[in-house]
Amino acid sequence: MDQTINENRTVLHVGCGAQNPEKLPEFFRLPGWREVRFDIDPDVKPDIIGTMVDMAAVETASVDALYSSHNVEHLYAHEVPVAFAEFFRVLKPGGFAVITCPDLQSLGQLLAEGNLEEAAYTAPAGPITPLDILYGFRPSIARGNHFMAHKTGYTNQTLGQKLVQAGFAKVTVSKGQCFDLWARAEKAGGAALAAEPVKPARKTGRASRKSLSA
Numbered sequence: 001m002d003q004t005i006n007e008n009r010t011v012l013h014v015g016c017g018a019q020n021p022e023k024l025p026e027f028f029r030l031p032g033w034r035e036v037r038f039d040i041d042p043d044v045k046p047d048i049i050g051t052m053v054d055m056a057a058v059e060t061a062s063v064d065a066l067y068s069s070h071n072v073e074h075l076y077a078h079e080v081p082v083a084f085a086e087f088f089r090v091l092k093p094g095g096f097a098v099i100t101c102p103d104l105q106s107l108g109q110l111l112a113e114g115n116l117e118e119a120a121y122t123a124p125a126g127p128i129t130p131l132d133i134l135y136g137f138r139p140s141i142a143r144g145n146h147f148m149a150h151k152t153g154y155t156n157q158t159l160g161q162k163l164v165q166a167g168f169a170k171v172t173v174s175k176g177q178c179f180d181l182w183a184r185a186e187k188a189g190g191a192a193l194a195a196e197p198v199k200p201a202r203k204t205g206r207a208s209r210k211s212l213s214a
Helices: 077-090 105-112 130-135 138-142 156-165
Strands: 009-014 033-039 063-069 091-102 121-123 126-128 170-175 180-186 204-208
Touching (some): 063 077, 077 091, 077 156, 105 130, 156 170
Antiparallel strands (some): 091 180, 121 126, 170 180, 170 204
């Protein structure tokens, strides 16, 4: 890969948590990318403190990419358009957002079989059940981390729709391997990056302004 493509690129890591570069997809750890950490919690010492619905501390059209992992399900449904509009605003023309979150549609078979509390998969934090995917990781919530509760959810279709409605010109949503969705949303203008920093997927749903306009 020609590393000059990524020279002096900035990725805004939304909901970064405690500092750990390995939280970023490998693509963003290539030479030429610089991580700017953004979080609501001052204790994790982010570069910028703020929320997804109020990113006023980030200048308009100031970052080349945005990465958000398992944050947007913590928004209330009415806050999602506000947050996605903020994601769109801070990106430079030609920039893109990579967003991953739970895939509620993929839980259908497990829910139909009544498997609410059996582990669907194992994460670094421990076994994850369908109830955790729906409502938030229960052990963390039980420890008082109420912000870990999930307040809304997405399928590949609805996530794509909401990103298109926010103004993104091209949106690709892929199903991951652990009941998750991976979206790449591109802002029109500028020179779009050729690389695709989205995890390999089993199935892909594509959204466009024409097919998903409200």
